Amino acid sequence: MDVTMKKIIEASYLTADSAAHYRTILRYFYQQHERMRDYIAPEEILEHMRSISTFADYEEAQLHQQLAQLVKWNNLTARQDMTNAKSIEEYKKKRFRYQCTPYTVEIERMLIQLERMSDNFQGSLERSQFERLLQALTALQGELQGELSRPAEEYKRMWEDVFRYFQSIRTSTADYIAYINSERTDQRMQTEAFLVYKSRFTAYLRDFIVSLQKTALQIQQVLQDVSSVQLGSYFQKLLEHEESIPRLEDAPFPKEQLLSEYDGYWSSLRGWFLGFAGQQSELDILQRQTNEVIRRMTRYVQRVGERHQHFRSRKKDYLHLAKWFAESESMEEAHQISSIVFGLTTVRHLHVEQGTTDNLHADPWEEKPSLLTIKPRTVHYREKTKPGAFSLQKEKREQQRKQYLAERQQEKQLIEAYMDQGVIQLSSLPAVEPFVRKTLLGWIGKSVTAKDSIVKTDYGFLVKVMLDPEKSITLKAEDGDLVMPDAVFEFAEVR
Numbered sequence: 001m002d003v004t005m006k007k008i009i010e011a012s013y014l015t016a017d018s019a020a021h022y023r024t025i026l027r028y029f030y031q032q033h034e035r036m037r038d039y040i041a042p043e044e045i046l047e048h049m050r051s052i053s054t055f056a057d058y059e060e061a062q063l064h065q066q067l068a069q070l071v072k073w074n075n076l077t078a079r080q081d082m083t084n085a086k087s088i089e090e091y092k093k094k095r096f097r098y099q100c101t102p103y104t105v106e107i108e109r110m111l112i113q114l115e116r117m118s119d120n121f122q123g124s125l126e127r128s129q130f131e132r133l134l135q136a137l138t139a140l141q142g143e144l145q146g147e148l149s150r151p152a153e154e155y156k157r158m159w160e161d162v163f164r165y166f167q168s169i170r171t172s173t174a175d176y177i178a179y180i181n182s183e184r185t186d187q188r189m190q191t192e193a194f195l196v197y198k199s200r201f202t203a204y205l206r207d208f209i210v211s212l213q214k215t216a217l218q219i220q221q222v223l224q225d226v227s228s229v230q231l232g233s234y235f236q237k238l239l240e241h242e243e244s245i246p247r248l249e250d251a252p253f254p255k256e257q258l259l260s261e262y263d264g265y266w267s268s269l270r271g272w273f274l275g276f277a278g279q280q281s282e283l284d285i286l287q288r289q290t291n292e293v294i295r296r297m298t299r300y301v302q303r304v305g306e307r308h309q310h311f312r313s314r315k316k317d318y319l320h321l322a323k324w325f326a327e328s329e330s331m332e333e334a335h336q337i338s339s340i341v342f343g344l345t346t347v348r349h350l351h352v353e354q355g356t357t358d359n360l361h362a363d364p365w366e367e368k369p370s371l372l373t374i375k376p377r378t379v380h381y382r383e384k385t386k387p388g389a390f391s392l393q394k395e396k397r398e399q400q401r402k403q404y405l406a407e408r409q410q411e412k413q414l415i416e417a418y419m420d421q422g423v424i425q426l427s428s429l430p431a432v433e434p435f436v437r438k439t440l441l442g443w444i445g446k447s448v449t450a451k452d453s454i455v456k457t458d459y460g461f462l463v464k465v466m467l468d469p470e471k472s473i474t475l476k477a478e479d480g481d482l483v484m485p486d487a488v489f490e491f492a493e494v495r
Contacts, residue, residue, distance in 0.1 A: 013026065026100065076099065422490065433478060443463055464490045
């Protein structure tokens, strides 16, 4: 059976009825494991459980029962303690000491990380991670170009450095982009409180993009320069290091499996920065997403500012400005005020419909003042209107209808004038009106998609269009000539 289909019995303690007991016990085992204490006696666990107020009445028999269950679930391994037996009876009781299994250690590590996480994505855009990855790749490239004479352990360390930085880049950037694009963050960006953090967010993203652009091209160049032959020799050094680690398993050394894993890791690194065949790289996607976040924040800030200014009245500002001009003692002083208020630094365009002149050289202060009615800039303002009578305008509509029918009849007669026994052939036509040319070309366009090349016209007859692509003609009109294939139009009345 595939290992991915295997039932993880080691995680059973997380959902068991007494999960609170099991989790407390195994968390204590994990803490002691991190302190390099492997085997724990039941008496120590019992003392720890009773030190917690929730489990003050915890029984010893219950502890032994739950420890046995954890052993069945492969969370603990039991080892008989025969060192301190003081009597035969005590020896027969098979006193055990317990050690947590590797599965339990990894599960507890994962749980601790989950407990520290909030409901939102975290992550960050660390500029230094790309610089460290570039340094690690440059060092690795330098070794690949040499004879690989160092100990295999050093090559293993260099390999781990590269992919530790790469993994940090992948997870931290993906989490931070997800945090920025989350619905909660998007809603906060649309509030006025976000204006305080706008500059920090923008500077943070901008600095990240600048640093990324400095190092990304260098990383891509290093990845392109590394050949598969060099990697093959390097992978052999990594295998040499793995083989040097003593293990007691009887299973054969998974050489092919490890080579496949090394090659897969390197391919994922290349694909992230260079992209796969015909696909965009994750690096380009990251740059595009970061730029889009900056644009989105700018739009939100602009909208918040517009919404804030929408309800602000400028009446007092304008009155104060008018007071300056009214209190000026001379025209020269008024000109100086005007140069400051309406100068190049603060250009304003004032539009007045009446009382203006077409003279480009006339000065504004030489013109007569105009009265401009300012309407309130509020949503609830409506101009007062008086109800008026509804007019059917039958005569006007009838006149327009007759005029339309007359134009259609005139156009029909103009088309019929070019017919010869119900047929129009383009090659035999003299110079035609632009309207006729446009109509004929329209029929040709419709006939291409019509069944049997038959088109129903607006003039009450059917026309079949037959093109002759091998014969080229020049259709002359009043506004120019058109070179096109010859065509024949056969007309028939609509039944």
